[in-house]
Amino acid sequence: MKTLSADVVVVGGGSTGAGVVRDVAMRGYSAILVDRADLGQGTTGRYHGLLHSGGRYVISDPHSATECAEENAIVTRIQSDAVERTGGYFVATPVDDPAWGDDWAKGATETKVPFEEVSVADLLKAEPRINPRISRAFKVEDGSVDGWQLVWGAANSAKQYGAQILTYHRVTGITRDGDRVAQVICTDEKTGEEVRITTNFVLNCAAAWGGQIAAMADCPDVQVVPGAGIMIAMNHRITNSVINRLTYPADGDILVPVHTVCVIGTTDQKADDPDQLKIDWDEVQQMMDCGELLIPGFRKARAIHAWAGARPLVKDSRVGSGDTRHMSRGMSIIDHSDRDGLKGLLTIAGGKLTTYRLMAEKVVDAMCAQLDDPRPCRTATEQVPGSESGKNYVITHRLEEREHDRTDDQILCECELMSRGMFTRALQDQPKGSFDDLRRQLRLGMGPCQGGFCTMRATGVALETEHIDIERATGLLRLFLKNRWIGIWPILYGDQVRQTALDNWIFQGTLDVEHLPGPTHEEVV
Amino acid sequence: MARVVVIGAGVAGLVAAIRLADAGARVALLNKGTGGLQLSQGTLDILGYAPERVERPLDALAGFAAANPGHPYANLDAELVGRAADYLCELVGPALLVGDPAVNLQLPTAVGAIRPTALAAPSMTAGACVDGANFVIVGLRQLKDFYPDLVAKNLARTDLPGGGRLSARHVMLDLPARAGEVDSFGLTYARALDDPAYRRRFAQAIKAVVGQGESVGLPAVLGVDDHGAWAELSELIGAPVFEIPLPPPSVPGLRLNRALTARAKASGVRLVPGSKVTGFRSSGGSVDSVQLATAGGDRTFAADAFVLATGGFEAGALSADSYHNLHESVFDLPLRRPEGHLVHGDYWGDPQPLFAVGVETDHTMLARHPGGDPVYDNLYAAGGILAGATRWQEKSGEGIAVASAVLAADSILAAASTATTQGAAS
Numbered sequence: 001m002k003t004l005s006a007d008v009v010v011v012g013g014g015s016t017g018a019g020v021v022r023d024v025a026m027r028g029y030s031a032i033l034v035d036r037a038d039l040g041q042g043t044t045g046r047y048h049g050l051l052h053s054g055g056r057y058v059i060s061d062p063h064s065a066t067e068c069a070e071e072n073a074i075v076t077r078i079q080s081d082a083v084e085r086t087g088g089y090f091v092a093t094p095v096d097d098p099a100w101g102d103d104w105a106k107g108a109t110e111t112k113v114p115f116e117e118v119s120v121a122d123l124l125k126a127e128p129r130i131n132p133r134i135s136r137a138f139k140v141e142d143g144s145v146d147g148w149q150l151v152w153g154a155a156n157s158a159k160q161y162g163a164q165i166l167t168y169h170r171v172t173g174i175t176r177d178g179d180r181v182a183q184v185i186c187t188d189e190k191t192g193e194e195v196r197i198t199t200n201f202v203l204n205c206a207a208a209w210g211g212q213i214a215a216m217a218d219c220p221d222v223q224v225v226p227g228a229g230i231m232i233a234m235n236h237r238i239t240n241s242v243i244n245r246l247t248y249p250a251d252g253d254i255l256v257p258v259h260t261v262c263v264i265g266t267t268d269q270k271a272d273d274p275d276q277l278k279i280d281w282d283e284v285q286q287m288m289d290c291g292e293l294l295i296p297g298f299r300k301a302r303a304i305h306a307w308a309g310a311r312p313l314v315k316d317s318r319v320g321s322g323d324t325r326h327m328s329r330g331m332s333i334i335d336h337s338d339r340d341g342l343k344g345l346l347t348i349a350g351g352k353l354t355t356y357r358l359m360a361e362k363v364v365d366a367m368c369a370q371l372d373d374p375r376p377c378r379t380a381t382e383q384v385p386g387s388e389s390g391k392n393y394v395i396t397h398r399l400e401e402r403e404h405d406r407t408d409d410q411i412l413c414e415c416e417l418m419s420r421g422m423f424t425r426a427l428q429d430q431p432k433g434s435f436d437d438l439r440r441q442l443r444l445g446m447g448p449c450q451g452g453f454c455t456m457r458a459t460g461v462a463l464e465t466e467h468i469d470i471e472r473a474t475g476l477l478r479l480f481l482k483n484r485w486i487g488i489w490p491i492l493y494g495d496q497v498r499q500t501a502l503d504n505w506i507f508q509g510t511l512d513v514e515h516l517p518g519p520t521h522e523e524v525v
Numbered sequence: 526m527a528r529v530v531v532i533g534a535g536v537a538g539l540v541a542a543i544r545l546a547d548a549g550a551r552v553a554l555l556n557k558g559t560g561g562l563q564l565s566q567g568t569l570d571i572l573g574y575a576p577e578r579v580e581r582p583l584d585a586l587a588g589f590a591a592a593n594p595g596h597p598y599a600n601l602d603a604e605l606v607g608r609a610a611d612y613l614c615e616l617v618g619p620a621l622l623v624g625d626p627a628v629n630l631q632l633p634t635a636v637g638a639i640r641p642t643a644l645a646a647p648s649m650t651a652g653a654c655v656d657g658a659n660f661v662i663v664g665l666r667q668l669k670d671f672y673p674d675l676v677a678k679n680l681a682r683t684d685l686p687g688g689g690r691l692s693a694r695h696v697m698l699d700l701p702a703r704a705g706e707v708d709s710f711g712l713t714y715a716r717a718l719d720d721p722a723y724r725r726r727f728a729q730a731i732k733a734v735v736g737q738g739e740s741v742g743l744p745a746v747l748g749v750d751d752h753g754a755w756a757e758l759s760e761l762i763g764a765p766v767f768e769i770p771l772p773p774p775s776v777p778g779l780r781l782n783r784a785l786t787a788r789a790k791a792s793g794v795r796l797v798p799g800s801k802v803t804g805f806r807s808s809g810g811s812v813d814s815v816q817l818a819t820a821g822g823d824r825t826f827a828a829d830a831f832v833l834a835t836g837g838f839e840a841g842a843l844s845a846d847s848y849h850n851l852h853e854s855v856f857d858l859p860l861r862r863p864e865g866h867l868v869h870g871d872y873w874g875d876p877q878p879l880f881a882v883g884v885e886t887d888h889t890m891l892a893r894h895p896g897g898d899p900v901y902d903n904l905y906a907a908g909g910i911l912a913g914a915t916r917w918q919e920k921s922g923e924g925i926a927v928a929s930a931v932l933a934a935d936s937i938l939a940a941a942s943t944a945t946t947q948g949a950a951s
Contacts (some may be wrong), residue, residue, distance in 0.1 A: 288847050299847040409667045410708040420669070453670075453772060462639060462670025464697075470678035477636070478873075485872035492868045492879070493847045501839035501880065505564055506772045509917030512638040512872070515578070515685045 002188075005198040006032040006164070008367070009184045010205055011171055011213050013037075014044035015147065015353050017205035018154035019360030019379070024203070025161035026382070028366060031035075032197055033155070034164065034186050036170035040151040040438045042352060043207055044272075045440060046309030047249045048265035049258035050242060051083055051143035052125075052354040052493040055090055055115065059105030060249050064330060064352070065111035071355045072141060074380050078357070080387040082149035083393060086257055088142025088242030089123060090115075091134045092245040093293045096247050104246060104397065105138065112440040115140050121346035127239045129295050142242035146393070147353060148440040153384035154356075160385060169195060169433075173344070174202060174217035179337075181344035190432045201367055204347040207312035209276035214347050219340040224349045226274040226310035230283050230490055234291075235302035235448050237395070238262040243294050248523045252290025259395070260306065260416065260447060264291050268311075277308035279490035303491040304448055304499075305484075307455060312349045331359045333366050343370070410459065413454035416448020423458060424465055431467040433457075434523070451484045452503035456511065474516050475523030481507060527941035528553055528827040530815060532802055532855060533795075533842070535561030536613070537908025537926035539785040543616060544934040545832075546792040550941070551628025553795045553826055555802060555817065560782055561836050561909065565923065566642070566770035567745065567777020568649070569610055571626060572598075573641035573728035578686055582924070583607050583627045583641050595861070595881075595913040598921070600888050601928040609928040611645060617784045618724035620752040623647045631655075631686050633742065635771050637672055637679025639686060641920055646754035646777050648747060651766035653741050654680065656689025661735055662742040662769075666699045667709045670771045671744035673697055683724045692743075697733045700727065714746035715776045718754050740765040745777050750888030752780065795825075802855045812856070814902045828938040830903040833858075833884070833892065834930065837909035837916075843882060851882055858902065861895040861912040876915040889936035890929055903940075906932035 010021040013035030021033040054068035076083045092098045101117075104472040108115045108123070116139045123137040124130060155165045155478075168189040181202050186195045206213045207224070214222040237257045246255040256263045267283050286307065291298030314332040336342045346366055351359045361377045368374050383390065396419035410420045426438050435458055438444055444458060445451030455477060463473040474479035492500060507513045531542040534556035542554045571582035575589045586603040590596060598606070610626035624630060624644040631654045634640045639654045652660070660680065664673035680693045702709045704715040717723045733906040741759075745768035751903055762886025770777055790796060797817070804816040804823075814827040827869035835842035835856060843860070844852045848922040849867055851860045863878035884892050884906045891899040892906045908928035909916065916922035 044788050137568065171861050285848075303847075361604075399822060406705060406708070407705065410667075414668060456672075456772065457669050459636070460669075461677045463675050463678070470675070470682065473675065474636075474679060482872045486870065489870050489877075490866045493849060497845050497879065498841055502564070502773075504880070505839055505917045509564075509920070509922070510566055510770055510775075511634045511774055512920075513634045513636060513641040514638075514918070515574075515640070516636060516638045516679055 001194045004197045006030045008201045009197050009199045011204045012205035013039040014042050014207055015356040016348055017152055017361055018151040019162050020203050020205055020358045020363050022154040022158040023360045023364040023379050025158040025163040026378050031163040033516060034166045034169040038167050039155055040148040043309045044147045044151055046307045047200055048254055048256045048263045050147040051146045053140035053142040054113035055140040056111055058111050062111045065113050067358060068354045069113045071358050077152045079150055079384045079394045080390050082146045082153055083392050084144045085100060085392050086144050088140045090138040090244045092136040092244040092246040096134045097253040101136045101246055129238055131296055144256050153386055157384040179341055179343050201344045208310040210347050210349050217345055219336045222347055225313045226271040226275045227272040227313045228269045228308050228310050230279050230308045231265035232287050232303050233261040233263050235304050252287050255294055261298050263491055270300050271310055274310035279306050302495040304496055306491045307487050308394045314349045315334055331410045333363055412457045413444055415449055416443040418442050418444055423461055426466055428464055435476050436483055445484055448470050449499060452506055455480055475519050479523045528828040529830045529833040530826050534836035535836055535908055539789055539906055540927050541832045541930035541934045542794045543789050543792050546794045548938050553778055553797055555797045555800045557801045562778040562782035563774045565632050565775055566779040567646050567781055568642040569570055569644035569923040570920040571643040571924035578641055580629055581627055584628055597911040597914050598924045606924050606928040608665040609931040610866055613927045617781060619645055620778055621784055633680055633769050635769050637676040651765035652742055653684050654691055656685055658691035659739050660693040660742050661739040662693055662695045663731055664697045666697055667701045667707055668744055684710055698730055700730050711746045711771050711776050715749040718748045719751045732762045735764050738837055741771055742767055745770045747780055805856060810901060811903050815838045827911055832933050833906045833910055834908045835910055842910050858884050858892050858900055859894050880915050884910050885912050890933035905931045
């Protein structure tokens with residue numbers, strides 16, 4: 001058993017938790033963040049990558065619209081390396097009422113969301129693949145953001161201020177000392193060791209899993225309803241700007257260019273368990289139909305991967321319990337001292353990635369208020385490590401880097417232009433990391449071939465670095481193939497079938513990975 | 526003299542074309558791309574797993590076909606498969622394929638698994654994983670598709686199929702194929718090793734790390750045009766050498782491709798590379814001709830018989846659209862579709878039903894309606910297009926391909942001779 005102590009323990013390593021731990025640390029508290037898996041492994045990493053301009057909410061949720069517009073500018077500045085300033089459009093497709101655009105424009109003006117109406121001709125010049133039967137278009141300041149980069153940026157900033165980030169630490173209990181929180185008990189998932197953290201304050205940022213965490217501190221019935229949405233990554237940048245449908249928020253209304261792909265999303269279905277999200281063929285078909293409306297021929301484009309995320313929606317008595325689409329997207333802070341008579345525990349749920357920093361500010365303000373220890377928030381002005389230059393991400397970054405080092409280094413993943421050096425450095429930082437942990441930092445296996453060529457190379461290089469032994473190397477290879485498949489099989493059609501046949505030929509046909517010596521235990525993390 | 530059009534230049538198309546041409550047919554071989562051999566290991570698989578590891582593939586075929594009545598081997602008996610394997614050996618010669626089709630070799634893969642195959646290149650057979658074998662696996666720093674410690678450590682911890690263990694250690698050498706190049710493909714090394722001067726330097730560097738009694742495992746890049754390169758290396762090093770196949774493009778596969786293509790030319794096959802078939806005409810239950818779109822306009826190839834050897838999903842010969850409608854790319858043939866869902870979520874589970882989709886044939890390899898009659902009376906199918914096999918899991922690809930190609934060719938020749946006889950009689 002290991003014992004640690006900190007002023008504050010943050011539970012959950014998604015965007016909320018990472019933002020909160022950064023804020024807490026910058027205000028001078030000692031802090032430890034724990035997550036049962038990797039940072040950004042939950043909802044944060046399973047969304048479409050949109051950094052909202054606010055345009056999506058100008059009618060449905062005007063307050064959120066204004067917050068998004070303000071935070072978009074801040075995040076673009078303080079986390080420049082995670083954000084691509086793609087710009088975006090709201091477009092009225094042939095089935096949308098163009099007159100609704102007037103209401104939308106009025107809303108955008110009132111909520112201070114910057115926009116400009118552009119001619120369809122100008123839209124088609126900028127985005128030639130878009131449906132030419134679009135009747136109206138408004139240009140907005142949408143961007144795309146890499147959720148993992150965002151979370152790691154905030155976490156690294158927190159570390160600079162002395163915080164500890166403990167990934168793969170699953171919370172198993174929260175003990176109390178009278179009416180105060182006393183300890184957070186975790187299990188180190190990589191070693192099995194128990195870790196006890198003595199603390200004054202717990203900030204429960206476990207989002208869709210927040211109810212489970214609150215229950216561990218005997219605070220029952222925190223109702224966070226997982227609102228599940230699927231997203232599909234399409235090969236290549238079908239558009240270079242974010243395309244939103246000019247309608248009231250609905251399913252399949254956004255196409256976001258992120259890194260080398262375009263992501264279409266999303267749906268909204270009430271899920272019972274955020275760990276068991278399904279991707280139904282019907283939902284995939286629905287996304288294809290929506291895509292076809294925005295981009296004619298969308299169905300013939302190549303889908304390379306699908307995933308589902310669980311929005312942490314707080315149950316709202318005004319909306320039916322099954323209608324997750326219209327539950328509030330706003331943030332809720334539950335103060336358990338009022339609700340359950342327990343001091344030192346706040347549960348945070350709801351909210352959206354674009355406003356993660358603002359949410360963190362409000363949460364830490366609430367904590368300071370409960371502690372009667374007001375300290376000012378400074379997160380809006382200071383850049384996170386890696387973003388000091390203020391240069392935003394652009395799609396050609398890696399190409400430029402490889403142009404510089406191509407005569408000195410090998411490219412292990414041609415799809416995502418990941419070099420051997422990038423891989424070995426990331427492995428050095430996370431020697432216990434799985435290939436999925438490294439993938440989230442490097443985009444290993446996330447391109448069109450979905451790991452067909454890089455998986456074996458990653459295994460070989462990882463073994464060579466001697467961070468892992470042969471049994472783990474082989475186990476990680478098996479685990480990575482299994483995990484990639486989770487996102488491939490639901491959308492397996494078109495050219496990706498051909499790719500999969502080639503990948504199967506390589507792994508099963510040429511390499512015969514199925515008949516490698518069996519593991520004494522199957523790698524799970 | 527029969528006129529035949531063969532579509533596809535993988536092992537099935539090449540073998541069918543050569544066999545037909547050698548028997549006097551006028552053969553045109555239309556191929557869109559490079560052909561599937563560059564994906565192969567340069568081996569001839571007959572049956573590796575059924576699903577347990579198979580030691581004697583020809584003996585296992587009858588039982589396997591009985592247990593899998595929809596499998597291509599249900600039309601291809603062991604006698605035919607053995608004969609077809611021997612025929613391929615004859616075509617490419619002992620410099621490229623050796624072994625006994627009745628007995629599987631157990632050869633190492635580039636991740637250190639032990640893979641069963643019936644025939645292999647002579648440059649691979651010293652890698653047979655038998656009790657007491659003593660290997661040093663040598664990698665090349667500049668070649669990113671081969672990690673010798675991954676191979677050696679997995680081999681060394683494996684209980685061998687025939688019992689016992691082998692010993693294997695690994696060495697990584699800094700040995701560029703071209704000066705100053707850090708990221709070289711297998712084919713770059715293969716071309717370098719065609720050059721005797723480079724070969725000598727290469728051998729010298731390896732000789733320095735080989736111990737007494739060790740066989741040397743190397744990535745399968747030991748020359749592409751010079752089929753004796755590996756043997757000379759072995760002599761220079763003073764130890765047995767064996768090649769381990771890499772992910773595509775496969776150098777041993779390319780050697781077979783080049784040898785068979787040269788053989789087809791020598792047999793008088795008219796090769797029409799870079800030709801995608803864009804349409805066909807049929808009348809009275811027969812295919813009359815196929816069309817190619819070329820720069821000067823459509824070209825028509827009329828023939829008495831057609832062999833469809835275009836491969837499977839990996840070749841684009843079969844496709845599934847976003848509604849999961851299935852499609853055969855040249856003749857829009859009816860496909861055998863498994864019941865239920867085509868794909869499931871368990872990567873390590875049962876074979877995905879989607880990849881068993883394909884063209885069904887009668888016992889002469891005429892493409893037929895699933896469970897019904899031939900679609901045309903002169904359209905034959907061979908190789909990866911056939912329904913019912915998961916070739917990469919079974920390790921059955923080339924066995925099915927060459928046997929179905931031989932059977933299709935022989936059926937065409939038999940039909941032509943019947944037609945001639947009948948013509949003479951009337």
